[in-house]
Amino acid sequence: GAVVSQHPSWVICKSGTSVKIECRSLDFQATTMFWYRQFPKQSLMLMATSNEGSKATYEQGVEKDKFLINHASLTLSTLTVTSAHPEDSSFYICSAQTGLHSTNEKLFFGSGTQLSVL
Amino acid sequence: AQSVTQPDIHITVSEGASLELRCNYSYGATPYLFWYVQSPGQGLQLLLKYFSGDTLVQGIKGFEAEFKRSQSSFNLRKPSVHWSDAAEYFCAVGALGDKVIFGPGTSLSVIP
Numbered sequence: 729g730a731v732v733s734q735h736p737s738w739v740i741c742k743s744g745t746s747v748k749i750e751c752r753s754l755d756f757q758a759t760t761m762f763w764y765r766q767f768p769k770q771s772l773m774l775m776a777t778s779n780e781g782s783k784a785t786y787e788q789g790v791e792k793d794k795f796l797i798n799h800a801s802l803t804l805s806t807l808t809v810t811s812a813h814p815e816d817s818s819f820y821i822c823s824a825q826t827g828l829h830s831t832n833e834k835l836f837f838g839s840g841t842q843l844s845v846l
Numbered sequence: 847a848q849s850v851t852q853p854d855i856h857i858t859v860s861e862g863a864s865l866e867l868r869c870n871y872s873y874g875a876t877p878y879l880f881w882y883v884q885s886p887g888q889g890l891q892l893l894l895k896y897f898s899g900d901t902l903v904q905g906i907k908g909f910e911a912e913f914k915r916s917q918s919s920f921n922l923r924k925p926s927v928h929w930s931d932a933a934e935y936f937c938a939v940g941a942l943g944d945k946v947i948f949g950p951g952t953s954l955s956v957i958p
Contacts, residue, residue, distance in 0.1 A: 771949060771951050821890060837892070838889065839890075
C-alpha cells in the first residue's frame with residue numbers, strides 16, 4: 729500500500745480562495761518533507777523543504793507568503809496555496825523522508841494533487 | 847552544483863524492442879538515484895532506486911538501471927518494451943535529508 733498519502737488528489741477552486749494540500753507519511757516518521765510543483769509537460773521543481781517543528785526553507789523565486797508550509801508533526805505536512813490565482817494551477821507533489829543518518833531509510837513521494845484555479 | 851540531465855527529450859521505440867533511457871548527474875557526494883514514471887495526468891510511480899551496494903538495480907515492470915560512478919550515469923533499461931510503458935520518465939538524484947532534484951524528463955512513445 730501507499731506509504732505517503734497526499735490529499736486531495738484533485739481540487740478545483742475559485743480565484744482568490746485558499747487551498748490546503750495534506751501530505752502524510754503512513755508508516756514512518758518523516759523528519760523532512762519536500763514540496764514540488766510540476767507544470768504541464770515539464771519536470772518537477774522543488775518549492776520548499778520543511779523539517780518538523782521548524783520553518784520551511786523556500787527555493788529561490790517561491791513566494792513563502794503565498795505557499796504556506798506547515799510541518800506540525802512527524803507524519804504530516806501541509807501546503808496552503810493562499811489567494812489562489814489561475815497561474816497557480818499546477819500539479820503539486822510532496823516527498824516524505826526520514827533523517828539523513830536513519831538506519832531505516834525511507835524516501836517516498838505522494839501521488840500528487842492537481843490544482844485548477846478558475 | 848547539483849543537477850540531473852536526461853539528454854533525450856523524446857524517444858520512440860517499437861513494441862518488443864529494447865529501451866535505454868539516459869541519465870547523468872552532478873552531485874557532491876555519493877547520491878541516491880531514482881527513476882520515476884508518470885503517466886498522463888497521474889502522479890509519480892517509483893520504478894527503482896539506488897542507495898548503495900550492487901550497482902545493477904532491478905525495479906518493477908521489468909526495468910533495471912545501472913549506476914556507473916565513473917560516468918556519473920544511471921541509465922534505465924528494459925529488454926522488451928510494452929505499449930503500456932508509454933509515459934514520461936524522470937531520473938532524480940538526492941540524499942536522505944537533502945532535496946531530491948529531478949531531471950527534465952524523457953517522453954517515451956511506443957509504436958505498436
